[in-house]
Amino acid sequence: LNNKRVISSSYDKFIKIWNISSTSGILLIQTLTQHKEGVLKLLTLTCNRFASCSYNDGEVKLWDNETYQQIPTPFELQVCPTSLLQLNKQREVLVISSCPQTNPSLRFYQLQQPFNLIGIVENVCTTHKQGLIELTNGHIAASRHEPNHIYIIDPQTYRLVTTIMDSQYIPIGGPLYGCGNDSFIYVPYSGKY
Numbered sequence: 001l002n003n004k005r006v007i008s009s010s011y012d013k014f015i016k017i018w019n020i021s022s023t024s025g026i027l028l029i030q031t032l033t034q035h036k037e038g039v040l041k042l043l044t045l046t047c048n049r050f051a052s053c054s055y056n057d058g059e060v061k062l063w064d065n066e067t068y069q070q071i072p073t074p075f076e077l078q079v080c081p082t083s084l085l086q087l088n089k090q091r092e093v094l095v096i097s098s099c100p101q102t103n104p105s106l107r108f109y110q111l112q113q114p115f116n117l118i119g120i121v122e123n124v125c126t127t128h129k130q131g132l133i134e135l136t137n138g139h140i141a142a143s144r145h146e147p148n149h150i151y152i153i154d155p156q157t158y159r160l161v162t163t164i165m166d167s168q169y170i171p172i173g174g175p176l177y178g179c180g181n182d183s184f185i186y187v188p189y190s191g192k193y
Contacts, residue, residue: 001065011038030068041129043084053081073115083132097132099125119158124151130175137182
C-alpha cells in the first residue's frame with residue numbers, strides 16, 4: 001500500500017494488512033474477513049484503493065487504503081473472477097477476468113462512481129491470476145488454460161485482436177510478464193519458456 005504497509009491474501013479467505021516499519025518488527029494491523037472463499041488476487045490501485053477477488057465465492061471487492069472499509073460496487077456480481085488489472089493507459093478502468101464454465105469474458109469497469117460496466121469482450125478470460133497484463137502499446141494479453149491460448153485484446157474497442165495457439169509453446173496456461181516493446185514472457189506450468 002505504501003512504504004510502511006503491505007497487504008497479503010491467501011486461500012484461507014483472509015486479507016491481512018501489515019506494518020513493516022515498526023521497531024518491534026512486522027506487525028499485523030488488521031484482518032479483513034469479508035470474502036467467503038480463498039482470495040485469489042489482490043491489486044493496489046492508483047485511486048487510494050485496492051481490489052480483491054475470489055474465484056470460488058465469485059466476488060470482486062474494492063477497499064479503501066486508509067480505513068480498510070469495503071466500498072460498495074457492482075463488481076460483486078461477477079462470476080468466477082480469476083484476475084484483475086488496472087490499465088496504465090486508461091487509469092480509470094479496471095479489467096475483471098470472469099471465467100465461469102460458460103460465457104467467459106473480460107469486463108471493463110470505470111473506477112469512479114457509479115462503477116459502470118463500459119465494455120465487455122466475450123469468450124476471453126484468463127485462468128491464471130498472473131495471466132492478465134497490459135502491453136506497452138495499451139493492448140491486453142490474457143493466458144488461458146483449456147483451451148491453451150494467449151489472447152491479445154484492444155481495450156479501446158473491446159475486441160479481440162489475435163489469438164496465439166501453439167501446443168508446443170503453450171502446453172498449459174500460466175503467468176505472463178511484460179518486458180517492454182509490446183512483448184511479454186510466457187511461463188507455462190511445465191516450466192518451459
